[in-house]
Amino acid sequence: MPNKVNISTELLTWYDAHAREMPWRVPPQARLRGELPDPYHVWLSEVMLQQTTVAAVGKYFHDFTTRWPRIQDLAAAQDADVMAAWAGLGYYARARNLLKCARFVTSNLNGAFPKTERELMKLPGIGPYTAAAITAIAFDGRASVLDGNVERVMARIFAIENPLPGAKEELRALALSQMPNSRYGDYAQAVMDLGATICTPRRLQCAQCPIRPKCRAHAQGIAPDLPNKTPKPKKPTRHGIAYVIRRDDGALLLTRRPDRGLLGGMLCWPCTDWGDVDAAHRPPISADWQALNAEVRHTFTHFHLHLKVMLANAETAPSDLGQFVTLREFNPDALPSVMQKVWNIAKHQIGAHNSPKET
Structure with missing residues (x-):
């Protein structure tokens, strides 16, 4: 496996200067001073962001945290009120699981989220991606966060031409190989920010990319074509x-x-x-x-x-x-x-x- 490349130093330096501002995020300078985000905010934002854009989630996150500022408040909410507040975000099973998880954490864990991926995955509605994201971003734990942005960055850095979803585990291993020895939360968010703003699906900004010298797909002139994806069947x-x-x-x-x-x-x-x-x-x-x-x-x-x-x-x-x-x-x-x-x-x-x- 081609794992001699390491991008973490350049990427964290770039992130310190260019991190996106988000209402649920603690900026890198504040994290370096020891400040960590509210795990409730990280969990809520990650659930909302599944299959949804950052731009669409901002208003919903503000409305939820204004109306239900603590996980205990959300746990006590009426189902109909939460479903109505969620309307428009789509994938409504997420809202039902949101309530189940809030009530379980409140009733069984004194309102505190577990800090490990294994324990987080025992909670309603939390799968491997969300568990890794909470572990890294909320608790600065060593966890490899793999979303579409991370898959795209890894596929291009290492010129992986095997198509998704079959290449997912290969890309996961590569993402894990690039992790630094600290600042796991910042690093996870840095890769996602790079994929969202520079290493985008189309109209790549390679000239602005901090890891362009190490990008094999760029060197081979195939970056815009990656990652390859297995064609999806036509929707009925x-x-x-x-x-x-x-x-x-x-x-x-x-x-x-x-x-x-x-x-x-x-x-x-x-x-x-x-x-x-x-x-x-x-x-x-x-x-x-x-x-x-x-x-x-x-x-x-x-x-x-x-x-x-x-x-x-x-x-x-x-x-x-x-x-x-x-x-x-x-x-x-x-x-x-x-x-x-x-x-x-x-x-x-x-x-x-x-x-x-x-x-």
């Missing part, structure tokens, strides 16, 4: 119908999805099942239904979804279908993104003068 398209039901006073009927499964625990419009062919019109109640012209298109991890939208007025509905939410209580931002798209279509038909105030 599923179809369904969303039903927006409105009372004469403007209240809207919302249903809560089962805790398990896609959009688990989230407030949604009643829908048909999502299948491989156009859904048959199976309205949840008898009413004068109006088919709206626009169609919602949304992409999940494993499939594309096309939703037709139908609108009707009704004064009552079975209790097992859902509950009417008054205009004053209705907050579109508490819906998952796909259901916000349904509302954006329906509200124009209903009429702007009857729409709730959106934040």
Whole structure:
């Protein structure tokens, strides 16, 4: 294995001058003085950052830590409040596991996170990446953090042409070989920052890279092509119908999805099942239904979804279908993104003068 190269000295020097500012991060100068971040903040940010960009997470992190400043506060929160606050971040199983983990740490560990990867991985929703990130960043423990940025940097430094995901363990070993003898948290964040700002998937900034002289892919002229990836199978398209039901006073009927499964625990419009062919019109109640012209298109991890939208007025509905939410209580931002798209279509038909105030 080509492991004679070491990039840690140059990378840490670069990080000391160019570290990104993030609300959950302790800057390198402060860490050198012995300051460590709040493990609660590190854990919360790492869970939020899974499959999500730093830019998108900032507002959510601020809102969560303002509303629930300690892990004990989050553990005591109502499930519905947390799910609503999470709306728009996607991958809603993360929010459910967030609550499970907060309650376990509060009830069983006196509100303190374990400091080792092995113990952290016993907690709900914490896998190898998150355990390594918390160990290194929160506790300055020796742990190899491997995300997409780190994979890309290692693949280019060592000109690894084996495609992902098969090359993951090889890249993990290379990342471990580059670790310094101290400053593990800073080093983990330095590699991620380099991948996010310099060694990017496209439009590489090689001229600004502190480790360019040691980069084998750059020397070979193949850096933009790495890492190679095994082609993903084409995502299937599923179809369904969303039903927006409105009372004469403007209240809207919302249903809560089962805790398990896609959009688990989230407030949604009643829908048909999502299948491989156009859904048959199976309205949840008898009413004068109006088919709206626009169609919602949304992409999940494993499939594309096309939703037709139908609108009707009704004064009552079975209790097992859902509950009417008054205009004053209705907050579109508490819906998952796909259901916000349904509302954006329906509200124009209903009429702007009857729409709730959106934040």
